Amino acid sequence: MTTGSGRTGPATAGSATTGSATTGSVRTEGIARVRLGTEGPEVGVQGLGCMGMSFAYGPTDADEARATLERSLELGVTLYDTADVYGMGDNERFLAPFVKAHRDEIVLATKFALTIDPADPTKRIIDNTPSYIRSSVDASLRRLETDVIDLYYVHRRNPDVPIEETVGVLAELVAAGKVKHLGLSEVTGTELRAAHAVHPITALQSEWSLFSRDIERGVVRAAADLGVALVPYSPLGRGFLTGSFVSADKELGEDDFRRQQPRFTGANAAANAALLAPVRTVADAHGASLGQIALAWVQQRAAVHGLPVVPIPGTRRRVRVEENTAATRITLTEDQLALLEPIADAVAGDRYADMTFTSAAREKQLGV
Known part of the structure; x- marks a missing residue:
């Protein structure tokens, strides 16, 4: 296969399996499993971010996306991540048939908090109020056509609402049987x-990759101390770390949200593309793709920081989920890790045009 990095023949799930097992009616192909937090569910060490299957990255092939869901489960993926804001519910609706078909085999994660500003439909706001939380969980349950959400995240935190109040309401949802486990994102x-x-937090979701290491200043330590699992989103830098594009504003469609992100446009993009050179060196040594090295790096953060790490790379193509899951069997040497270490500090441009509601912005305000 040819990867976005221009390399041919990366390690694939089919050629690098460590044996297969049968779970229900699904044949799994050998990715390891890990427990989310101290009391959470056991999942494959790599999950699947589902946002791009129907939202944010331009036109999609729905049939191929559905086939990708099925293939990922065959490969041992069990954690599936969506959110109510992805297409304003459309992504949850898209996943519903898959959820229904495999409800007892998967761990379903969704999120709430981002919504349309009633005063300006072109803007989004962060709503953590009790009434919004209660209405949001019921709406997600209806769209997903299920009676319980396995892992329910606060997608973004509104600092005007005490986090203790927000989690208190979520704890009520656990007691009511609507939610099994709680998660936070960008705190x-x-x-x-x-x-x-x-209330025990099972998982923390934040961006974590070779290009984004803000959370290592304090968030990761807190998670490790508390026994909370890290679920890194965008571990492939929204595709940039695969080498699949260099300049979002020149190469990607008008409806691709990466065109709005500073690090992928203009002079920033060109500077950041040059940072992939050491990734390519390591990839060559392993006969792997750039993306596989980026994923292997994230996966090895578990040993570095002493906590479960389950990245959720997004894809809507079977060939990519095969490539991504094969990365779980790549181990980087100390010398290779050292070669990759300086990359994040050299990245040009923020990961969002508006960093206001990220943990990095709040930590900066607090001097962390």
Whole structure:
């Protein structure tokens, strides 16, 4: 196969399996499993981010996306991640048939908090109020056609609402049987500790990749101390780390949201593309793709920081999920890790045009 990095023949799930097992009616092909948090479910060490299957990255082939879901399960993926804001519910609806067909075999994660500003439909706001939380979970349950959400995340935190209040309402949803486990996304280490004191937090989701290491300042330490699993989103830098594009504004369609992100446009994009050189060197040594090295790096953060790490790379193509899951069997040497270490500090441009509601922005305000 040819990867986005221009290399031919990366390690694939089919050629690098460590044996197969049967779970229900699904044949799995050997990716390891890990427990989310101290009391959470056991999942494959790599999950699947489903946003791009119907949202944010331009036109999609729905049939291929559905086939990708099925193939991922065959490969041992069990954690599937969506959110109510992806297409304003469309992504949850898209996943519903897959969820129904495999409900007892998968761990279903969705999120709430981002919604349309009633005063300006072109803008989004962060709503963490109790009434919104209760209405959001019921709406997600209806769209997903299920009676329980396995892992329910606060997608973004509104600092005007005490996090203890937000988690208190979520704990009520657990008691009511609508939600099994709680997660947070883009919170600071201090916020995570405060939330965990109210109700156990199973997983923390934040961007973590060779290009984005903000959370290592304090968030990762808090998660490790509390036994909370890290679920990195965008571990492939929204595709940039695969070498599949260099300049979003020149190469990607008008409806691709990466055109709005500073690090993928203009002079920033050109500077960041040059940072892939050491990734390519390591990839050549393993006979792997750039993306596989990026994923292997994230996976090895578990050993470095002493906590479960389950990245959720997004894809809507079977060939990519095969490539991605094969990365779980790549081990980088200490010398290779050292070669990759300086990359993040050299990245040009923020990961969002508006960083206001990220943990990095709040930690910066607090001097962390």
